[in-house]
Amino acid sequence: MSDEQTYIKFAIADFSRVKECASACKSMLGTQIFDAVIDALKKEIAVPAQKEWDKSIGGERFYRYVCPECENVLRPRSKFKYCPYCGQRIDWEDKS
Ligand SMILES: [Zn+2]
Secondary structure, eight states: OOHHHHHHHHHHHHHHHHHHHHHHTTOHHHHHHHHHHHHHHHTTSOEEOEEEEOTTTSSSSOEEEEOTTTOOEEOTTTOOSBOTTTOOBEEOOOOO
16 A cells, blocks of 8 residues: 555544544534545545456456445446546556
8 A cells, every 4th residue: 555545544533632622612613614524535546446256247257346335337447546526536557
């Protein structure tokens, strides 16, 4: 995992703590702001593309890749860094 990804995880942990403070202080706006920030940061954590059988082609012969977040089909040839549908960062490293 790259340093950048590690820092983002630290940032998520930090903002989660700040969010807890905001909700303890009953700051609705603060809680909502940190919820939004944490959600945005989570999309920056690369999640492996999900491999599944493409049954539309017929049987279990072909794989297709789907976004782990919104389950839309991703084109493996384009290998977008981010899901074009929901913005989730995709990890294309196939370790299998
Ligand atoms: Zn998606």
